[in-house]
Amino acid sequence: MRRARALLILAFLAPIIVAIAPSIDAYQNGAGSGMQQYDCGSSCHVTLGTTVVVVSAPSLSVDKGGGVTVTVEVSGGNSGPILGVMLVSLLEPVPESIPTAAGWTITADPSGSGTDNYYEMTSYSGSATLQWSLTAPQTDGIFTLYARVHHGGGGEPQYANGVTGLTFTVGTGGGPGAPVVEIISPSDGAIVEGVIDVNATVQSTVPIAYVTLQIDGVVVGNSTSEPFGWEVDTAEYANGEHTLNVTAYDTNGSFGYDEITVNVDNLVVSKAIPAWVLMTAGGIAVVLGAIAAVHFLRKTRKEAGAREVVLDPTETELLAPLLHTSPKGYLFLAISLLGVIFFFAIWYYQMANGLVVTGMRDYGTPLMGSPWGIYIVNFIWFVGIAHGGIVMSAAIRVMKLEKYRPIARMAELLTVVTLLLAGLSIVMDMGRPDRLFKMVIYYGDRVTTSPLVWDLTVIMIYITLSVAYLYLLMREDLAYLRDKLPKFRMLYGLLLFGYREDEKAKIEQIAWWIALTLLVIVFLLSGGVIPWLFGLIAAQAGWFGAIQGPMYLNAALASALAAVIVMVGTTRRVFRWEKHISVDIFRGMGTALSVLVILYLWFTLHEQLTYQYSAPSSEHDISDSLLFGQYALLFWPVVAMLLGSFVYLAASALAKRFSYVGTLAASSVVLFAFWVKRFLIVIPSLTHPRLELYPSGIYFPTWVEYSLVLGTVAIAVFLIAVFVKLFPVMEVKGARRTAGEGADTKEA
Amino acid sequence: MVRYGMAIDLSRCMGCRACVEACKVENNTPKGIFWMWVFRYEEGTYPDAKVRYMPRLCMHCDSAPCTKVCPVGARFTRDDGAVVTDVERCIGCRYCEVACPYGVNYFNWKKPSENQYYDWGRTGLPYRNPDHEIKYDGRMVSGGDHFVGVMGKCTFCVHRVAKGLKPACAANCPVNVFTFGDLDDPDSEVSKVIGEKEHFRLQAELGTEPKVYYLGAPLDPRKPRKPLDLVREEVDL
Secondary structure, three states: OHHHHHHHHHHHHHHHHHHHOHHHHHHHHHOOOOOOOOOOOOOOOOOOOOOEEEEEOOOOEEOOOOEEEEEEEEEOOOOOOOEEEEEEOOOOOOHHHOHHHHOOEEEEOOOOOOOOOEEEEOOOOOEEEEEEEEEOOOOOEEEEEEEEEEEEEOOEEEEEEEEEEEEEEEOOEOOOOOOEEEEEEOOOOOEEOOEEEEEEEEEOOOOEEEEEEEEOOEEEEEEOOOOEEEEEEHHHOOOEEEEEEEEEEEOOOOEEEEEEEEEEOOOOOOOOOOHHHHHHHHHHHHHHHHHHHHHHHHHHHHHHHOOOOOOOHHHHHHOHHHHOOOHHHHHHHHHHHHHHHHHHHHHHHHHHHOHHHOOOOOOOOOOOOOOOOHHHHHHHHHHHHHHHHHHHHHHHHHOOOHHHHHHHHHHHHHHHHHHHHHHHHHHHHOOOHHHOOHHHHOHHHHOOOOHHHHHHHHHHHHHHHHHHHHHHHHHHHHHHHHOOOHHHHHHHHHHOOOOOHHHHHHHHHHHHHHHHHHHHHHHHHHHHHHHHHHHOOOOOOOOOOOOHHHHHHHHHHHHHHHHHHHHHHHHHHHOOOOOOOOHHHHHHHHHHHHHHHHHHHHHHHHHHHHHHHHOOHHHHHHHHHHHOOOOHHHHHHHHHHHHHHHHHHHHHHHOOOOOHHHHHHHHHHHHHHHHHHHHHHHHHHHHOOOOOOOOOOOOOOOHHHHHHHHHHHHHHHHHHHHHHHHOOOOOHHHHHHHOOOOOOOOOO | OOOEEEEEEOOOOOOOOHHHHHHHHHHOOOOOOOOOEEEEEEEOOOOOOEEEEEEEOOOOOOOOHHHHHOOOOOEEEOOOOOEEEOOOOOOOOOHHHHHOOOOOOEEOOOOOOOOOOOOOOOOOOOOOOHHHHOOEOOEOOOOOOOOOOOEEOOOOOHHHHOOOOOOHHHHHOOOOOEEEEEOOOOOOHHHHHHHHOOEEOOOHHHOOOOOEEEEOOOOOOOOOEEEOOOOOOOOOO
């Protein structure tokens, strides 16, 4: 009975033993083949599920033939105790995926006794850690090892890859002849702080294409020529170990590298002072400064306070804008301020969207536009007015044209304001106005060849001279009025810093020299540098040539004269200065303007005749487009406007008849005509490329451009209005001194 | 010292514009910007008229007017002769474009948002090429990053030449119109073809000393030339 029971148990057990037996064979089949596909019956392994395979190694760079220990961690997934783990060099289940096929040698497998790439556990309980020892291939290069777990059953290849492999770099680079890199400094394992120099030498038989510096796997430097050195600010990295890698690539595509570890140890300093602390400190400083200034001024006022405040009738008239502002005046200021705000709003829009909002485009194919537009037109127009204005004032001083003295300061004011706007026009035109400071940084390099840098220089020279000129000559009036106009005592007091009673003679002397300088340099600057922006450019037909200089100087003087007539005429009417600015002044300026205008037309005749007669075809085309082509509708009106103004002004001079309004109107027409004429200098040349294979282009300014140009005029009006309201724009002391003196003659 | 130059064989060019496309793809240029362009034009008057083609890239002049006028030195000539723009320094005044008689400068009027031919269903540039993101000789000159408000133009594929490759246009021409190489080396391919064949340079009378040579008879100034394609209507930025 007992035997029968034992036999029965055996009979039941037999199929189980038979079922288990092939699993021992599975070990044999997996080993050495690199393949998972082997048959172990139907039940040797259980469902894999979601097994997680992670491979790791202490270092990913090994020497050729160097030893490596690879750790494989398996967790989860398997629902039974039997699990096969395999180390491979390819993810595809092919015989070549065995690591030895890639040049590796397995020196020990997890069993401790074999050298197989396959290991099978029979007691897997949810996680396992296995180790293989290998020696690296004997060739330089990149070698990858993967691990995968296997589940065989039913003849199906069932396995799960650890898809993330380990990429070993063997040797020092990619093959024979690859560059040899050595990091000279810092040394491996060095403790570094502050800014360090990383220097490396590269030896290669093939030319080096480029060399990169990587810190913790991030490329931070790149160099294509020797010496290969970089400055690294270690403060940008956390204290602790970081790897530096210098890799050189040669022109064959081979590379070599050197890698070291440095230990960054910077003194940890406290963070920068928060912005709010600085702002508060700045605010307190400003408030304290203001209190001190007020205290100081109050003291000086007390000292001066004893004097009696008396304005004689002449002074009251001359100081009309300072003494009283009508509601209309406030309205005017408000409207022009709105214009200024409008300008900045539109400019913001342009900067936010790029210059695509303008009508400017690249010349040539495919856009066929004009790379410069009415911003540049505006620039040369304003610069012309500025140069002419200060020259008028200087001429009045140097040549002692006493009759014109009352308008001198207004001409100076016009200069300062229009110079600012000329500069602004260039900035408006720039694609990257935020980089304007680069013109200063690279000034020394570029001043030798770039006409645009010369322009910057000229604007700077003029703004310095004209502001100094205007300010120095105004000090006498400011000192005189400081005590008479209590409203402005504080402002004038600040501006009169360092004032002495006896400074007048010295200032006159300085001003005379500044005036003389201005008169001399105007021929080189207005009649030179500004037109050279175009006259030196051979690429654009119609620009290159010597006539640009004289023509431009002519246009500058004419438009400045016209602008001064308009400005003085307007203020004279608004503030009722008829007694102080005689009609004679306008008659003289009008006559001079007529001469300058006809001179300009004469220049234009010369220019167009030479283009028409037998010029190169590209020049001829420009002239044709002006005289008969797409720009004729602008060119002929300009000629008509200039000619009409000339005829009117010359006739009224000859007939000894004078109309105040007529002169003002003619001047406005001239001013406008010169703006359009500048357009006809800049645009036709740019839209008719010299290279005949390009079709001619088109340029229509957009509303943004028109708005910004009108905005600059609004800024000019606003600045002038504010100045007129704050400072004596008519010479007060000078007017008293010269009152009654006979008028000199003014030459054209 | 190398002095890279190019010879363009006009007798071979068939106007396929593969070079234009190659340049656009390699340098990732957005819509409306053609660092490489092929003129297709009719020369002469009927019945003595011919359709001709002329590839046009930057001439990389030895005496480049654009480098002279640049107010910040962003446009400069590299030691290997290529005339390039430092996009980190350019202030966008476009004086280089005005001073260039060849019309090869292309300003980035806006943020690149559209491509000329394909849009890959996304805005911005079609792909990133890390070669464009590194500096060459310490200057950010390679194409590909198209920053709004700065100038761009042909770089002689500085990023490819650094690896010993030819510029994209030369590498992709199906009929070998382009020969690229060192003009200072008498044994280089480009020096040889220039020495062997009749050649001319565009607008050399301006004294710009272009390093791009056209193989073939110079343009006859007596013959009228009419561009065959007017593309402004198609390209609206």
